[in-house]
Structures are given as C-alpha cells and as structure tokens.
Amino acid sequence: MLRSIGKEFRIHLFHESQPTWEVPYLDGSTVLENTCDGFAMAAAAEKLHAATAISGVLCWDETRIHATAYVAEALGLPNGDPAVIWRLRDKAQTRAALDAAGVPQPRSVPVGTVEQALSAAGRLGYPVVLKPRGLGASLGVIKVDGPAALRAGFGFTSSIALPEGVVYNSPEPYLVEECVHGEEISVDAVVHQGEVTPVFIGRKVVGYPPYAEEIGHFVDAADPLLTDPELRRVLSEAHAALGFTDGWTHTEFMLTADGPRLIEVNGRLGGDLIPCLGHLATGIDPGLAAASAACGLPPDLRPTRQQVTAVRFFYVDEEDTTLGEVAFRGELPPAVDQAVVVARPGAVVSPPPKGTVWGRIAYVTVAAPTRTEALAALDAAESALVVHTS
Structure with a gap:
C-alpha cells in the first residue's frame, strides 16, 4: 500500500515506533505514544499541517480508523466525522x-448476558449467530443451533478481548442475530x-464450523456482481443510511x-489480502x-487486466502444536x-x-485466467506445504 500510494502522493506516517522498512516510501514520520488516541493524533497533525499542508488522511487498520477520523475532522478533510x-x-x-x-439485513438484538442472549434467540428462532458488536475478522462469531450451544458459545464470544479504543457506553456488548443462509461475499468500494462504486468482489471461503473462520477468498475481475443492479x-x-460519503469501505453480504x-x-x-487480490485481478491500484478518495479526488478505477485471483490460509491440525x-x-x-510462511519454528x-x-501458519495467493485454474494452483501449493512439529 505504501509503495502504491507513494507513486503519486507524499506520505507522512504516524506510528508508535520508529519506521524501518517503511522509510523508502515516506516523506516523513512522527512517533506518537498511542495511535489509538484520536485527539493526540489530531493535535500532532495540526502542527504538521501548519508547516506542510495535508491533503488527506488514510488508515486501513480496524482498531485505528475511528481515531483517524478525529485527525481528518481537525483538518477539515474527507471522512472527518468520528460519529x-x-x-x-x-x-x-x-x-x-x-x-x-x-436496508435488507438480518434481524439483530443487542445483549449483555447469556440470559438476554437466550431470550433474544428464542424470539428470533434458532439457529442464530452470536457475535461481538465491534470487532473484525470474524473474531468471536459463532453459529448456535439451540440453547445448550448458545450457553457454550457465549463463553467463546465474550472471551474475545476488545482492542484499545473500543469502548461501549452500553451494558450490551454482543449481538444475537438471525442466521441467514447463502453465499457470503465482500464488496470493496470507493465512495x-x-x-x-464497487471495485472488487470477494467470494469468501469459510471453514471450521460453527465458527466463521475466513480461510480464503476468490476475486474475479469479471464478477457479474460488480454490475448487479x-x-x-x-x-x-446502506452508505447513505450510515452517512459515509468519502473514502474506501469493505461491506459484507449474504x-x-x-x-x-x-x-x-x-x-x-x-x-485478508483482498485489495492485493483485486489489484492482481484487475490492475486497479x-x-x-x-488515497485519492481520502484527498477528495476522483479515483482512477479503470481496469487494465482481467484475471481470477485467490488466497488460501493454512493451519495446523491440533491445538497447541x-x-x-x-x-x-x-x-x-x-x-x-x-x-509465504508466517509462523516461525518454536x-x-x-x-x-x-x-x-492468529493460528494461520502460511498463505498462498494465485492469479489465473479462470477460477478452476486458480483453485488447482491453490491445491498444488497446499500439497507442497511441509509442516514439521517439534
């Protein structure tokens, strides 16, 4: 991302430690104590802005996007509404x-206790989905088929620690939702x-039921959903209802x-490397x-190639390996x-x-003319993965 943005924009990075590998892509950097503190980042950005005008603010880390909105708000830039x-x-x-x-969506009830969850599930009808109300990557998400499974699953959902900066002034930090069935997709879009404008459609591959672990994705440059009315x-x-007018979003549908x-x-x-897959599939950067959307500029969304791309993540078979x-x-x-191997010996x-x-030990990305060929390449790479245990 930094390499791409640096082709046309000068980048100043706010970070909690001195940049290392990022340095070749940067025009400058500021080390802050806490990049989840929106007010502190806004104050630092105002000082920087006084010396060198800032045109846009961008963050792709889920735990920091809210704090980033305070920076954009302080500078009067797009996507500057923390609410x-x-x-x-x-x-x-x-x-x-x-x-x-x-907007069509599953029915949903906020809950704070297992008793409230049982009551909500009884009204919605089993199966239901239990999830935290403010996390990403399907953390804490579980499908339950009845009261006993809900009692057991509630412990899993409530055990997921909220990241810094995620604080709810509510006694109901979880959701019980109607379980809707079908193919799960994601839409990366520029606003x-x-x-x-939809840019990439991700066809999600989910494993380890009843949990919702995302074990892979496919992106097709010619996906018909890109133009589905x-x-x-x-x-x-949905974007109009939420008040989101400028920036990049990642929306998930069933x-x-x-x-x-x-x-x-x-x-x-x-x-999950979906933007990388989209770039490989379409040539759209x-x-x-x-960065253009963050600066209030019309983005260049003209495709230059047409491929099917995919990613698959790999795991061990046994706990505590x-x-x-x-x-x-x-x-x-x-x-x-x-x-790429991401887990180290020991x-x-x-x-x-x-x-x-965090249980992923390796991943593979592929690009091919068809989904069938992409799938064959994933399978061949999986066969080539050798895992020795200590």
Missing part, C-alpha cells in the same frame, strides 16, 4: 441505522462525494434466496484509489503469486477456535 466511523464500528448502531432506512442499490442505500442481506460495513480497505520447520517444497505452479499455534486468525 460516522463509530456507527460503522459499532454493529448495533449499524443495524439501527440500516433498519430505519429499510466519492456520496457516489458508491440489486446489489449496487442496496450498497448505495446472498440469500430473497436477495442480498447486509452483514456489516467497515470504514476501511478489506483485510487500491492504494492510489484509497509446537512448530518445527514450515516450508513450501518443490516447484510451484506459475499461477502462484506468493507462497511457535505454539492452534487451529480455530483457539487459533482464530
């Missing part, structure tokens, strides 16, 4: 705003002066038999597009773009639910 970003971060507020606007209508209505049902809207680029060597052996297919890792997200 809007908090409305996206707090899924209970998201649900309320979308419900008032008539410029209220106009919402119903999806685009719901997407635009494609049900009755049409798309909105799961959540995030005020940032998608995670998410860094430049997001101590890793020895982890490596990809042999020649990988030409369609493989990256094959690390103790687990599959979900104990190892949700």
